[in-house]
Amino acid sequence: MIGDITLGQYYPAKGILHRLDPRIKVLLLMASIVLIFCTFNFYALGIVTALVIASVIMSKVPLKLYLKSMKAIIFVILLTAVLNLFYGAGEPIFEWWVFRITRAGIHNSIFIAVRIVLLVMLSSTLTFTTSPTDLTDALERLMKPLGIFKIKTHEIAMMMTIALRFVPTLLEETDKIMSAQKARGADMESGNILKRIKALIPILIPLFVSAFRRAYELAMAMECRCYQGGSGRTRMKQLHMGARDAVAIIIIALVTAGVVLCNIFL
């Protein structure tokens, strides 16, 4: 059961979005997020919504998975929508006690709700269509310019890679330790919350000890393989930008232009 957790929610499929350069995907996602929050009228919002729907369809990921990621934040969406409803200037349409709803309030609450939905959908397309390794790879390369601020970008990416590698191993280990403690009579399923938290201690301590031992051994194995940090290191996988990446950039550029025009003229 515990091993079923999938990381980054990557969904392998043969969609065109899967084959885009991960760096481009990350950059375009960031641009699109800015775009989502720069829509000031319904026409602009419509264009961005069309973009998101198109990418959801092109991702070839079942809609069910998107709805699942939506479910987790439905409460947040409703709360912000309701709160925004009551914060609007102008002539009230409806007034009762301290609550007043204005036309601007309704406008705001619709906008904020749609924006959050779009944001989550679009971010999900990135994590659904990009494997965790590709993602760390892309982030390492995109972060490279930060090196001039003495940020150790290679080390950060290396840590992410190792963390991803060891999540399943440590999950498996947790499972084993839990079984071992149960076999010794540990009770993890009954009692109040405090008692259950206490029951975790005999699981966490062996897990930590073993994680440190693994870290020590892994460090030695990496030394055996001549690891000397990021300098002088090459990569087997080279990321190549192709025609489809150019098309993606052009599409986002056109959408941006559309949104700007809508904001100004309509």
Place this chain on the structure above:
Amino acid sequence: MDFIETRNLTFFYESEEDEQQNNVRNVLDSVSISVKQGEFLAVIGHNGSGKSTLSKHMNAILLPTGGKMYVDGIDTSDESRIYDVRRKVGLVLQNPDNQLVASIVEEDVAFGPENLGVEPEEIRRRVDSALKAVDMYEYRLHAPHKLSGGQKQRVAIAGILAMEPDCIVLDEPTAMLDPKGREEVITAITRLNKEQGITVVLITHNMEETVGCDRIIVIDDGKVLTEGTPHRVFSQVDRLRRHHLDVPQSTELCSRLSAIGLNFSNLPLSTEECVEELLEVLG
């Protein structure tokens, strides 16, 4: 000078407490051995004999506290050449889980050559040929945690192989594996030695694994107890037993039979040899 040579290699773990009490114990005590190019050498000894410590000297993970260790003529204490040593001698460790860095097999194998700054196309070629050499090519896109122990250990060997070392040292590579995984690993390293001429140093306490090697060095209590061909070493059944070391099962069987009066021309090492010898003696 042979490919790997030690001269009175001595090693102890330094701790202040021990020094004050003046009871520093040498893990390795004046060991002088050599490994020839292209040889398949097995180092045996029971737990705590110092055999693992010896293996970690061979690629400069540990440095001698006394004596010298030479790899292809390079003194491993020379810190400026530490990566030359590690490039020539690759070390495979016991636990395959704790040696794999990346979450895709081929990316893990690429880790070594990437560290060496090899060109991308050349890395690709090395990764493919290393994975083929250990028969793991069709698993190149798998996640390591979904492989069996024997497969993981073979990926670890491929990871070292991709750095194109002259020699591979394996520190009890089969200790955590089931019999099937054990056989896979031993077959793979035997093939590397025979087909690619890579020098292999196999550290083990499983005597059956040493049957196919060229030479055995027995380490006990930090010292070299005896060395020679498998036949020569395992013919000293009583001596090995006095030092709490086993011999292969077939050797054990025939040695006990000879104790009750059967005469063997030489003690067998493998099941096949054993059958032959028994047929000759009994029939």
